[in-house]
Amino acid sequence: MCNVIAGPHAASYLARFGAEVIKLDPATPLYDSWNTVIYGMSQGRGKKSILADIKSEHGRKVFEDLVKSVDVIFWNAPDSQIRRMGLDAESLRKLNPEAIFCKLDCFSGVQRGVRTDYIGYDDLVQATTGIMLRFGGAMDRPEEHAHVGTIDVMCGFGGALAVAASLYQKHRFGRIGRGRTSLSSNSGLLQIPFAYDFRGRGLFDEPSGPEVNGYDPLSRFYSTASGVYILLSAYEADLPRFRAVEGLEDLPNVPAEERAAFLAGAFQSHPATEWIARLRSADIGCALCNNIDELRSENMREPDGSPGTERGSYSFSQYADHPSGHEVIQLDPYAVRPERGRVFALPPTEKFGASTRMVLAELGYSDGAIERMLKSGQISESWSGEYLPS
Numbered sequence: 001m002c003n004v005i006a007g008p009h010a011a012s013y014l015a016r017f018g019a020e021v022i023k024l025d026p027a028t029p030l031y032d033s034w035n036t037v038i039y040g041m042s043q044g045r046g047k048k049s050i051l052a053d054i055k056s057e058h059g060r061k062v063f064e065d066l067v068k069s070v071d072v073i074f075w076n077a078p079d080s081q082i083r084r085m086g087l088d089a090e091s092l093r094k095l096n097p098e099a100i101f102c103k104l105d106c107f108s109g110v111q112r113g114v115r116t117d118y119i120g121y122d123d124l125v126q127a128t129t130g131i132m133l134r135f136g137g138a139m140d141r142p143e144e145h146a147h148v149g150t151i152d153v154m155c156g157f158g159g160a161l162a163v164a165a166s167l168y169q170k171h172r173f174g175r176i177g178r179g180r181t182s183l184s185s186n187s188g189l190l191q192i193p194f195a196y197d198f199r200g201r202g203l204f205d206e207p208s209g210p211e212v213n214g215y216d217p218l219s220r221f222y223s224t225a226s227g228v229y230i231l232l233s234a235y236e237a238d239l240p241r242f243r244a245v246e247g248l249e250d251l252p253n254v255p256a257e258e259r260a261a262f263l264a265g266a267f268q269s270h271p272a273t274e275w276i277a278r279l280r281s282a283d284i285g286c287a288l289c290n291n292i293d294e295l296r297s298e299n300m301r302e303p304d305g306s307p308g309t310e311r312g313s314y315s316f317s318q319y320a321d322h323p324s325g326h327e328v329i330q331l332d333p334y335a336v337r338p339e340r341g342r343v344f345a346l347p348p349t350e351k352f353g354a355s356t357r358m359v360l361a362e363l364g365y366s367d368g369a370i371e372r373m374l375k376s377g378q379i380s381e382s383w384s385g386e387y388l389p390s
Contacts, residue, residue: 009156046346137209226271308332
């Protein structure tokens with residue numbers, strides 16, 4: 001029952017591990033195609049899509065039948081809306097006493113506050129919790145961190161974890177819990193490394209702003225002779241290792257305040273690939289900074305039903321026959337590589353409403369009943385004539 005990124009991502013993440021997901025959306029869209037169709041191409045993989053107006057007579061009946069049939073319900077909504085739709089704890093017990101409900105919203109936390117029931121989205125949380133200040137570098141130049149839901153995606157992981165914990169609690173103790181998370185809570189979690197204090201602490205001086213190259217001379221980006229950047233990731237304890245790196249043997253003798261200038265000059269003497277080889281041979285952390293186009297072209301494959309977990313640091317699949325009618329390249333679900341569990345390669349996202357008839361039939365509705373509901377407009381099979389413009 002979720003929209004945009006956080007909620008859909010939570011359910012999508014569980015689908016990677018075998019969950020069967022039904023995505024319920026309104027009979028007519030409430031958001032623009034960028035926030036529904038385009039984002040949905042990533043978050044909707046493996047889901048069955050059904051469209052119903054759950055405030056209408058037929059839509060409400062379908063909604064209640066769906067609730068009775070499932071194990072878990074995700075919804076990104078404030079408590080007031082959850083109560084109105086009958087998904088509060090007491091009402092849900094009457095419909096399906098075994099169902100686990102997980103709520104995702106914008107401003108809620110461990111305790112109620114003045115904005116608990118406010119609706120909102122990623123940018124609002126970045127602005128109110130300090131992300132934009134930290135990324136922009138100063139109050140007079142706040143900057144959005146990334147541009148596709150930094151906190152949204154993290155909140156999706158939080159929702160998936162909440163449901164995983166609730167499922168374990170149900171299995172282990174027989175208790176039916178209600179998971180919850182929020183954008184604000186995840187923003188707080190993300191900034192825990194900066195949330196400390198002690199007597200005599202000086203001003204915080206962590207790097208901030210879009211021009212920052214890193215934390216210190218040993219942990220930052222450097223340009224090389226090939227014009228390609230490398231990321232050096234070393235610690236003070238690693239300094240003796242640099243004596244084994246040709247061209248950087250003198251670094252341990254360089255004063256700390258002069259290290260950045262020394263390294264910046266030295267790295268201009270050879271291409272990035274050469275420096276990566278030299279640093280790694282000395283067991284010093286480093287990485288080549290490729291752009292996404294290069295990474296995609298070097299790590300792309302035809303989909304073969306595997307999740308890409310055996311393919312190294314990057315894996316993309318090229319869908320020549322994507323349901324959208326276009327060739328689509330997507331990142332594979334390889335981020336988690338369990339030793340005992342299984343990660344599934346999910347089929348591409350279907351067109352919104354493509355599974356409406358099938359889901360209704362599985363719920364026991366006859367063909368005639370389905371046709372009548374479709375004609376009423378309270379149930380729908382599609383938002384548009386085409387998935388994407390041809």
